[in-house]
Amino acid sequence: MTTTPPYLTGHYTPVAEEVSAIGLTVEGSLPPELTGRLLRNGxxxxxxVTPTHWFKG
Incomplete structure (x- = not known):
């Protein structure tokens, strides 16, 4: 039986594509001093290739 390592599932799933999302709806409010971009780096x-360790990949 083959299982997917936990570091390759859920929030840790590898990102296969690059997306530029603009004009998204904000619920609540953002702090006025918040500027810049949100980048997901993983x-x-x-x-x-399935890495054999969390840090290999």
Whole structure:
């Protein structure tokens, strides 16, 4: 039985595409001093390669 390592599922799933999302709806309010971008940086193993450790990928 093959199971997917926990570091490759859920919030840790590798990102296969780059997205530029603009004009999104904000619920509540953002602090006025908040400026800039939100970037998600994570491991993205090569296609077909399953890393054997959390930090390899």
């Amino acid at each position: 491991h993205n193993p090569k296609p077909g």
